[in-house]
Amino acid sequence: MEEFFIDSDGTRLHAKLDRVGEGKSPLCILIHGFTGHMEEDHIIAAQKAMNEMGVSVLRVEMYGHGGSDGEFRRHTLYKWVTNALSAVEYAKTLDFVTDLYLSGHSQGGLLTMLVGGMCADDFKAIIPMSPAWMIPEEARKGTLLGLKFDAKHLPEKLTFDDKELFADYIRVAQTIHVEDEIARYGGPVYIIHGDADDCVPFSYAKKALKLYKNAKLTPIHGDDHCFTKHLNQMYDAVKACFEK
Ligand code: FER
Numbered sequence: 001m002e003e004f005f006i007d008s009d010g011t012r013l014h015a016k017l018d019r020v021g022e023g024k025s026p027l028c029i030l031i032h033g034f035t036g037h038m039e040e041d042h043i044i045a046a047q048k049a050m051n052e053m054g055v056s057v058l059r060v061e062m063y064g065h066g067g068s069d070g071e072f073r074r075h076t077l078y079k080w081v082t083n084a085l086s087a088v089e090y091a092k093t094l095d096f097v098t099d100l101y102l103s104g105h106s107q108g109g110l111l112t113m114l115v116g117g118m119c120a121d122d123f124k125a126i127i128p129m130s131p132a133w134m135i136p137e138e139a140r141k142g143t144l145l146g147l148k149f150d151a152k153h154l155p156e157k158l159t160f161d162d163k164e165l166f167a168d169y170i171r172v173a174q175t176i177h178v179e180d181e182i183a184r185y186g187g188p189v190y191i192i193h194g195d196a197d198d199c200v201p202f203s204y205a206k207k208a209l210k211l212y213k214n215a216k217l218t219p220i221h222g223d224d225h226c227f228t229k230h231l232n233q234m235y236d237a238v239k240a241c242f243e244k
Contacts, residue, residue: 008086014067033106037066117181194223
């Protein structure tokens with residue numbers, strides 16, 4: 001494992017690269033979710049599943065998360081998109097990489113769907129896990145994190161658990177139209193989602209399956225947002241994405 005920082009327009013992104021062997025290999029960029037980081041059990045499980053399939057993995061932590069620069073309360077999806085584009089640009093400079101893949105969990109899964117559309121030619125396939133692609137719609141409706149707010153006259157910040165999130169997060173999310181980026185990605189999409197997820201509705205996985213031209217959905221029956229009940233099934237579903 002190599003640990004380092006990737007520059008994203010002056011923001012240092014904490015990254016770990018788990019290579020398979022020393023020769024050429026495919027590489028998957030793997031991104032955590034909202035309030036998450038690269039050492040969560042489900043992120044490690046995905047990394048190990050990919051490594052087992054001969055795929056090197058670049059885990060990258062986004063603005064305001066894990067060991068990367070930035071304050072959580074100041075993160076926005078635009079900052080995350082900029083960060084993910086920097087990770088893609090970095091990955092494309094690596095000589096050992098054959099095919100490039102992009103994967104992320106929840107808000108990282110939403111990011112995977114957005115960047116998939118933006119960089120459609122760059123990826124052999126994308127793997128959104130429990131993708132939280134209802135966030136932009138919810139932001140427009142005035143419902144995020146179980147909180148209600150006036151979507152046209154935003155509060156200064158949202159407060160939840162022991163955290164706060166400035167309204168710029170909402171302003172940015174309100175501008176994003178995920179369907180546009182779904183339409184722009186014609187490559188293979190492997191969606192993995194627990195059908196008992198109470199954080200991101202499973203109905204969004206079914207909706208994405210219909211909208212993508214070339215998608216497969218692997219439901220993890222009875223599992224929650226972070227696959228805590230059947231992590232082994234999630235592991236197998238990730239492996240299956242790379243079977244020839
Ligand atoms: C929300 C529901 C889910 C939300 C964010 C998420 C900001 C993200 C979850 C994750 O990334 O794990 O209402 O609002």
